[in-house]
Amino acid sequence: MVENPYLPKLAKIEAIKEETVDTRTFKIKILDEKVRNSFNFTPGQFVELTVFGYGEAPFSITSSPYEHENFSITVRRMGNVTRGLFRLKEGDIIGVRGPFGRGWPIEKIKGNDILIVGGGIGLAPLKPLIEYIILQRRLFNNVILFYGAKTPKDIIYKELFDIWKQYINVELTVDFAEKDWGGHSGPVTVLFKNFKLESNNIYSVQCGPPIMMHFVTRQLLSMRMEPEKIYFSLERNMKCGMGFCGKCMTGGRYVCREGPVFNYSEVKNFLETPV
Amino acid sequence: MPIFLDRIMKYYQLIGPVKTEKGVSFEYVSECDKVDLDYLGHTVLPPKKFFFPPIEEMFAYEYDETGNLRIYDFLEEVSKGMRVIVGVKPCDISSLLVLDKVFTGEYNDPYYTTRRNNTLVVGLTCNKPKEYCFCTYVGSGPSIKKGFDLLLSDLGDMYLVEVGSEKGWKLTKFNLDIFNEAENEDIKERERILLEVEEEIRKKGLPNFATIDKVLVERFLDRIWDDYSRKCLACGKCNFTCPTCRCFTISDEPNPDLKSGKRFRIWDSCHFLSFTKVASGEVFRKDRPSRFKQRIYHKFVYSINEIGSISCVGCGRCIEVCPAKINILDVLKEVIVGGKSVSAKVS
Known part of the structure; x- marks a missing residue:
């Protein structure tokens, strides 16, 4: 019989970490050793995760690509599947399909300056890229991370920023500051005030809510960054992950298979402009 | 034709156009004289429902007494038995060729491809279009060059049969007693009918939508x-x-x-x-x-x-x-x- 790519591979929740009041990171281990060993991903790719009885939904992989025994996803409680997932405990069984899609263009951006822009939980698919860059730091030039969250309480991976700051420049902002917040406030675009394009050898990668990606992309274009160097990851209703179900199609392209990472030059002529 | 269908039913599950209250519909057939090969234009629903059903149960899962989770793949059921679908018009055959391309490639949709591989297609060229038919403007009818195992053409008192594949050839080979070699005139008659259909649709004067x-x-x-x-x-x-x-x-x-x-x-x-x-x-x-x-x-x-x-x-x-x-x-x-x-x- 033929291999059925719709069947989830069984996996176990190894650990659950509370990120914010509604966001958790789940560390997942695929049960079958052979499947686990062949599970290799590029930062920016996603999995289809099954919570049996609730259904299946796409999640970006957030762990470092150098982590082999497990992988992680960061999940905000939002819909049906995530509600089901939040009811599970360490040791519970879930299902995994994937990894799917095209991740960040790592080979292309090597040797260049990189501007990473994340908004809210949109930092999740950028985290494996940041960790890759840090581990291969000499392969990249100046690296800047701009991250914006709604409030200081909504910042994910809080404990990691201090580590990251040792290797790359990190700037944070929140939409709604609280009294003890000494940093920037406002949307992530406020961080562009002191940012100048110093050379053409710079790529940007971004992931966040559609409205953030819209404004950041326009900001970068107005600074004359080349459209093919502006990368983003799109969120769509990716049910099957393989370009069959048709639900993620945007401007005639399957975001699940041909994306979720696109550059602006690829999408600017889409009839349905995605950012 | 009933003899041929009857013999097919000995080895295959037969699907064919059947008259229902709501119009002619592709159904599983248990009596071959129910098959209506004279239907106009197209059936209510296209044959895709036999390859890609409206609801497809993909798998079942169950926790056993020890708390282990098991998955039962329904694909195993799908791969059982061979089927023959008869009376598929060229427009609908074209649609299967479209779906073939969609459901294969970097990934293969096993539910669809298994059913496709399980099913022989016996086509039927179109003798009379329906009110809204426009196949000639998208290049998908009233006849077709590929996508069938056998292709029937109704010539009034008999069917002209074109063989489109090895599997189709085998269907005829074991039933040679009911087939005669086609004459040139029969082929010409088919061309004449097809031209007539084409001209009728051409009267609509539409552009080439391709x-x-x-x-x-x-x-x-x-x-x-x-x-x-x-x-x-x-x-x-x-x-x-x-x-x-x-x-x-x-x-x-x-x-x-x-x-x-x-x-x-x-x-x-x-x-x-x-x-x-x-x-x-x-x-x-x-x-x-x-x-x-x-x-x-x-x-x-x-x-x-x-x-x-x-x-x-x-x-x-x-x-x-x-x-x-x-x-x-x-x-x-x-x-x-x-x-x-x-x-x-x-x-």
């Missing part, structure tokens, strides 16, 4: 779309009766014991508001024109890049079933002729 993609791209923001989408009820009937529409959603259904359940996929429609909705509540095609256009642009523009051709086969089912009486031919004609002014530009 090459309207550039015009459609130019007129994406035309006001025509607003006018038509205001009439559209977003019911999805055009999707569900379309032989090449294949979008679906995937859902789980737990059993009351909460220890077991099923995953299934179900036909979905790009006209539904929920179609593009993600967990955060964001809907990427909120306004009606954007959803109305998606089906048309997928068929006539996006498919060219996706599978190398448009994906409308000209069966006319969407016109026939539309409760708002939206005729895709009127829409396309109006767009091609020049459309209206550009509507508010979306940045």
